[in-house]
Amino acid sequence: MSEIINLSRRVFLKTGVLIGGGLVLGVTLPTQRKRVYGATGPEAPYTPKAFVRIGTDGVVTVIVNKSEMGQGVYTSLPMLVAEELECDWSKIRVEGAPVDPVYNHTVFGIQVTGGSTSVATEWERMRKVGAAAREMLLGAAADTWKVPKKTCRAQNGVVYHGSKKLSYGQLAKKAASMPVPRKVSLKDPSAFKIIGKPTRRLDTPEKVDGKAIFGMDVTVTGTLVAVIARCPVFGGKVKGFNGEKAKLIPGVRDIVQIESGIAVVADNFWSAHKGRNALEIAWDEGPLAGLSTAGMRKEYADLVKTPGTTAKKAGDPENAMNTAAKKLTAEYEVPFWWILGQQAARSGQAPRSRR
Amino acid sequence: MISLKVNGKRYEIDVSSDTPLLWVIRESLGLTGTKYGCGMAQCGVCTVHVNGRAVRSCVAPVSSVVGKDIVTIEGLAAGGSHPVYRAWIEEDVPQCGYCHSGQIMSAAALLSENPRPTDADIDEAMSGNICRCGTYQRIRRAIHRAASIMAQGGKK
Numbered sequence: 172m173s174e175i176i177n178l179s180r181r182v183f184l185k186t187g188v189l190i191g192g193g194l195v196l197g198v199t200l201p202t203q204r205k206r207v208y209g210a211t212g213p214e215a216p217y218t219p220k221a222f223v224r225i226g227t228d229g230v231v232t233v234i235v236n237k238s239e240m241g242q243g244v245y246t247s248l249p250m251l252v253a254e255e256l257e258c259d260w261s262k263i264r265v266e267g268a269p270v271d272p273v274y275n276h277t278v279f280g281i282q283v284t285g286g287s288t289s290v291a292t293e294w295e296r297m298r299k300v301g302a303a304a305r306e307m308l309l310g311a312a313a314d315t316w317k318v319p320k321k322t323c324r325a326q327n328g329v330v331y332h333g334s335k336k337l338s339y340g341q342l343a344k345k346a347a348s349m350p351v352p353r354k355v356s357l358k359d360p361s362a363f364k365i366i367g368k369p370t371r372r373l374d375t376p377e378k379v380d381g382k383a384i385f386g387m388d389v390t391v392t393g394t395l396v397a398v399i400a401r402c403p404v405f406g407g408k409v410k411g412f413n414g415e416k417a418k419l420i421p422g423v424r425d426i427v428q429i430e431s432g433i434a435v436v437a438d439n440f441w442s443a444h445k446g447r448n449a450l451e452i453a454w455d456e457g458p459l460a461g462l463s464t465a466g467m468r469k470e471y472a473d474l475v476k477t478p479g480t481t482a483k484k485a486g487d488p489e490n491a492m493n494t495a496a497k498k499l500t501a502e503y504e505v506p507f508w509w510i511l512g513q514q515a516a517r518s519g520q521a522p523r524s525r526r
Numbered sequence: 527m528i529s530l531k532v533n534g535k536r537y538e539i540d541v542s543s544d545t546p547l548l549w550v551i552r553e554s555l556g557l558t559g560t561k562y563g564c565g566m567a568q569c570g571v572c573t574v575h576v577n578g579r580a581v582r583s584c585v586a587p588v589s590s591v592v593g594k595d596i597v598t599i600e601g602l603a604a605g606g607s608h609p610v611y612r613a614w615i616e617e618d619v620p621q622c623g624y625c626h627s628g629q630i631m632s633a634a635a636l637l638s639e640n641p642r643p644t645d646a647d648i649d650e651a652m653s654g655n656i657c658r659c660g661t662y663q664r665i666r667r668a669i670h671r672a673a674s675i676m677a678q679g680g681k682k
Contacts, residue, residue: 241621241622374623375615378626379611379623379626379627379630380604380611381557381560381600381603381627382559385558385561385624390556439549440553441544
């Protein structure tokens with residue numbers, strides 16, 4: 172059960188002003204029998220602790236608490252909100268959430284994206300956000316027309332009553348003063364208009380004009396760039412190094428030994444890169460010094476010939492094989508996945524097949 | 527100082543002459559649409575146009591492009607009318623999106639030389655642009671669509 176709460180009255184109005192008189196909704200899921208956040212004091216800096224914002228221009232901004240990595244979460248979570256909000260899909264915008272406990276993963280308890288969990292864990296919360304906002308907009312319209320709320324109807328970003336109608340943009344300011352419903356009912360899946368339907372990605376335009384900001388595109392004034400020289404063998408360590416030549420490269424600021432190798436810190440990428448190439452490093456290649464593709468392939472091929480662990484046994488396969496009229500032999504190989512190399516690097520051992 | 531013309535604008539930049547064009551575009555000009563992938567012309571994400579031809583900016587020293595017309599994804603997409611840009615949106619091509627600045631620049635260069643490419647032409651011309659998400663089928667469809675848009679005088 173999730174509970175939808177209002178920000179404190181003062182903060183609510185303050186944020187309303189900051190966003191230009193629109194509707195801001197915040198929700199929390201009391202997963203650990205406590206609220207993830209409390210209402211902040213009026214002097215606290217503004218953070219949009221909300222999942223949806225409706226402007227007086229009718230634009231619906233969904234604040235997505237997940238990282239868009241190509242999995243489509245900047246489209247799928249807004250679909251959940253929009254389904255219940257009954258808004259005009261063409262007016263949906265997406266904004267990445269800032270860091271705040273309210274945006275934590277509903278199960279993992281930290282602000283994280285992964286494990287194919289985004290839609291499953293936001294399935295209820297995002298729909299409730301949309302439903303709560305819709306109820307507040309309906310309430311604002313009913314209040315304006317002095318009619319019972321249940322006689323009003325929301326559709327495609329407009330509230331109707333008989334021949335009267337008001338757009339979400341027209342209602343946004345008043346809706347912000349409506350009480351946030353304690354309970355909302357959600358649609359039966361048979362009534363879904365957006366969920367489950369092929370929908371164009373909302374993040375495509377910014378990914379084809381160069382405007383999308385990826386991790387490495389973030390710039391902070393005064394940031395230096397580091398390029399790291401790493402041991403060519405997993406698990407290896409620096410035995411010794413000479414950074415004198417690297418220090419002579421214009422733009423290089425410092426040479427620092429770190430856990431994974433030697434970092435050259437410079438004013439820009441190219442200076443750091445040239446500095447890295449100018450390093451003289453003696454490596455202790457560690458226990459995997461002799462590791463090779465051919466050697467690993469042989470190791471696995473040999474392991475295949477040894478008895479493995481029985482996961483499940485039914486019938487008498489040995490006898491069936493021995494008495495078969497026709498026997499087929501085939502060898503299958505799959506590419507060696509990089510994560511095994513990572514695990515090898517961490518454990519300092521060659522990966523072994525689990526059999 | 528090095529003088530460069532990027533997306534129709536002139537810039538005076540103070541960098542060492544061996545700096546790859548990519549880093550001048552990204553760091554000096556702040557045009558981060560062009561991406562860094564391998565740094566050795568193997569993946570294509572850094573592709574820009576130099577005098578209309580697709581160039582891997584990560585290995586092109588800035589000194590080699592002085593006085594030439596350089597166009598990045600920001601320049602190509604400006605105004606939103608380029609057939610390749612439009613086709614990429616209409617086919618909803620990107621997944622993670624990281625490689626698509628380079629894909630679009632390579633596709634545009636291909637179409638300027640071969641306005642009606644076959645699947646084989648596309649595969650050959652685009653083979654240097656890697657997409658880890660595997661959007662190759664949509665890339666191919668988008669290039670055919672862009673070719674159609676161009677054949678109809680840029681309109682659809």
